[in-house]
Amino acid sequence: MGKERDGAGQVRPTTSLSPSAEFPPLSAQDIETLRRLGEQWRVEKPARALPVDPELRPSRPGAARARGPDEAFRPDQPGELTATPAAERPDTSRGRFALRVRRVLLGPPLSSMSMLRERMRKLIALPVLSSDLLSSVAYGPEALLTILVLAGSAALGLSLPIAAALVVLMLAVGASYRQTVRAYPHGAGSYLVASDSIGPRAGLTAAVGLILDYVLTVSVSVAAGIAAITSALPALNPLSVPLSLAVIAALLAGNLRGIRVAGNIFAAPTYLFLVAIGGMTLFGLGQAVARGFTVIPPPPVPATEAISVLLIARAFASGATSMTGIEAVSNAIPALRPVEWRNARTLLTWMISILILLFVGLMLLTHLNGLVPRANETLLSQLAHRTFPHGPWYPIIQAATALVLLLAANTAYNDLPRLLYYMARDAYVPRRFLHMGDRLALTNGLVALSVAAAVILTAFRGRTQALIPLFAVGVFLAFTLSQVGMVNHWRRHRGSGWRRRAAINALGATLSAIVLVTAAITKFASGAWVVVVAVPTLVLLCLGIRRHYDRVRQAVSLHPTPTQLTSAERSEREMAQEFLPQRVHHLLVVPVARFDQAALRALAYVVSLGQPALAVHVSPEDQEADRLRDEWTAWGDHVRLETVVSPHREILEPLAQYIAQLRERQPDITLTVVIPEVVVNRPWQRFLHSQIERRLRRALRRLPGVVVTSMPIHLSEVHPQATR
Known part of the structure; x- marks a missing residue:
């Protein structure tokens, strides 16, 4: 039987094509490392009951699960659902039209x-x-x-x-x-x-x-x-x-x-x-x-x-x-x-x-x-x-x-x-x-x-x-x-x-x-x-791709390589502390451009998590910064606000630099940046907005130890009376 090397460089027997090849199994060494990490895993607060049934059973006792062509998920065994074609159906008219065209050209999907x-x-x-x-x-x-x-x-x-x-x-x-x-x-x-x-x-x-x-x-x-x-x-x-x-x-x-x-x-x-x-x-x-x-x-x-x-x-x-x-x-x-x-x-x-x-x-x-x-x-x-x-x-x-x-x-x-x-x-x-x-x-x-x-x-x-x-x-x-x-x-x-x-x-x-x-x-x-x-050029390109994947594998591997241990001068147990919930310290940061529903929803979300939170506002001039602070005081000053004045009217880079320096001052914290974002109803409407949320997300993703997420607000969900 022939052999091949997997993503970890290990030799294994070749197999036929498989849809699971995108998700290779862990090696025995990874499993052992995972077991040792699990023994150290502790959660400070007891887990609360889930607010929704993950198995999607009927909410009324005694009611039978709905079955039919529109059933999205089918229960197979405890903890496992199988997606049906209804779950793959797009929820937009454009997506449904594209799916119908695809089915006409290519035929129905195969399991x-x-x-x-x-x-x-x-x-x-x-x-x-x-x-x-x-x-x-x-x-x-x-x-x-x-x-x-x-x-x-x-x-x-x-x-x-x-x-x-x-x-x-x-x-x-x-x-x-x-x-x-x-x-x-x-x-x-x-x-x-x-x-x-x-x-x-x-x-x-x-x-x-x-x-x-x-x-x-x-x-x-x-x-x-x-x-x-x-x-x-x-x-x-x-x-x-x-x-x-x-x-x-x-x-x-x-x-x-x-x-x-x-x-x-x-x-x-x-x-x-x-x-x-x-x-x-x-x-x-x-x-x-x-x-x-x-x-x-x-x-x-x-x-x-x-x-x-x-x-x-x-x-x-x-x-x-x-x-x-x-x-x-x-x-x-x-x-x-x-x-x-x-x-x-x-x-x-x-x-x-x-x-x-x-x-x-x-x-x-x-x-x-x-x-x-x-x-x-x-x-x-x-x-x-x-x-x-x-x-x-x-x-x-x-x-x-x-x-x-x-x-x-x-x-x-x-x-x-x-x-x-x-x-x-x-x-x-x-x-x-x-x-x-x-x-x-x-x-x-x-x-x-x-x-x-x-x-x-x-x-x-x-x-x-x-x-x-x-x-x-x-x-x-x-x-x-x-x-x-x-x-x-x-x-x-x-x-x-x-x-x-x-x-x-x-x-x-x-x-x-x-x-x-x-x-x-x-x-x-x-x-x-x-x-x-072309042959040597493509060979060099393929070797470069392999080196990249090797670096990624080493960076995300469950067990450190000898090189990682030598450079960091710490044991596997010390490295493992990064993966334990009791060792993760949070600071949630909300960039606020103005007081509106998007900002309020993001602030309510971060406060509900019970972690330290900070709001940051970048102003082009002092008068605008003073006005926002007055509005903040009127709201009740429930979250610490820090304003940054940018005399040259640059918003994106000063904000990214400020968040980067917060991380440098305290390297052991995990900064989670929650970006308020308005989601438009039509693609052409994106051109009517500055898209600074997307640009900020791209800028912050380059920073280590920074998690970037967004709090979307859809135009169909806006309540006009809330702004009166």
Whole structure:
């Protein structure tokens, strides 16, 4: 079983995705510290009876609890209620309208107990997880030939030997990932393998490579799909970018509906593509058999470069984009039905077999028909035209190709949110990526992927060939690290047949490294420099996020670290005094701008708490301060008032500085600042007020030992007669 590190840096076995990941359990050391603190916990005054029943039982004895569609909470057991859909219903008309729109677009919410039911069976998982891999044959062969044709038509004869080498790479990487699925059956793919077998930084580098790969998968797939449409309908070419953005929005909406629903929606186009391309390949090979496998000479193309090892390596690296998406199954194991790892291995075998058959068939047909890349028509479109010059088959093939390319991005929508989930659990990305939406989808990861892909696609104006140089570096960086990690895994565990398995992984690592280095060097000026720069930059960013979370963990940990103990020179028992109620000393401060209902309500609240209280007023001049003191005396001077005159009419900063100096004079007190605040009925009405309450709250939150709260007064609750 693989392992991962939790937010406290402790190693634990990996588990499937869980809605509870946002709330990790306490460690055994934390529990012991908590027990010792509880033994010292004392309350000076006995607890009074609660003024309201927290279980929300009927107030009249003998009355039955109301049940029905409007019941907000359902009792399950003593001390526990379950929120019903009525509790999630907004209390404003705008909120209810937004909820209705959300339900129409995404469907009703799913309970946490539905996670197992939402997993995919193999026939649905195959098109969902393989759409990226299988659709890459629509542009991978063309990318290979685009490089070869630089040496002229004569160089196109090298396409078949290069294709054979790529098949070896596909087999090696596919076999390696089959072993990865068995050795790490809980998902996370290259990230987990590299982290566990090489080290955290290697895992983080692999993860960053995959993140770039998935973002580019969406960009390239959507751009290639729109290119297939514009090849058949050239009039739509000026609308390529808007159409691409619309497709990304549709993919986001579909995936927000949940894994199973998205799978059912997007499965049919992949199967249609397999039937269409498979049928075209068989029919084209039949035509070749009828003419005795005679090769049609390609049109003459002048050479702009000489044939060289570097040119062949570039063609090999470009053609290797035909296998992007091969790691998808290893990342999405938890999305499959039990037994997850066994179903994942079966899926991977199917995917590799279909990929090799399609890739070899298309490369062979392209060679036999003497086709070369064109600027205004894709290679697959030319092949369909040549194979089916008449009848409905050409538009069917183009439609199937466009659909599968557009939906190939769905593989990234399945895998990237999961990768971000595992990285967030290890504290390398914001923890909000742990959150599951009401359809059990990792909503924040889906939105982040859509936004990033839309930005990249717009920046490159939807041109597939401009995006592909960025594509190979990230994905083969992850491939290489994953293969090296698996070699280390077998060397460390040395189970039965480990040498054979390590040899397969070593071959995959070598070939992947060749593609990685070749793509990084030869395509550097064409755009690969973006990925070369982005990978270390994002790694450093993730490490910075981890350091931040480590500092937060140390600051809020129930048990102090050795560093904390040394710097403070106090024992755990002495530090624990901060957490005991008998050691907390209060001072409540109420900023008062004028005498009104908001100020009176805040003052009544702080006095009712029975703690020392102080009112503070900042005046722009002495006359105004004197007037407020006179009003204070008329009221009865029930709370000590301190006025501060600000000659330059600054209100916020002098008030914040005054409260800060109160804290400095007595560091052991807890200052609770209760801010009177008027809550308006409409959002636009906020602009009619100074919002000094919000600004003061932001300023005071920076001060240690200061608690900031507000006493709201709603306009609907104001009693005009109270001011008369």
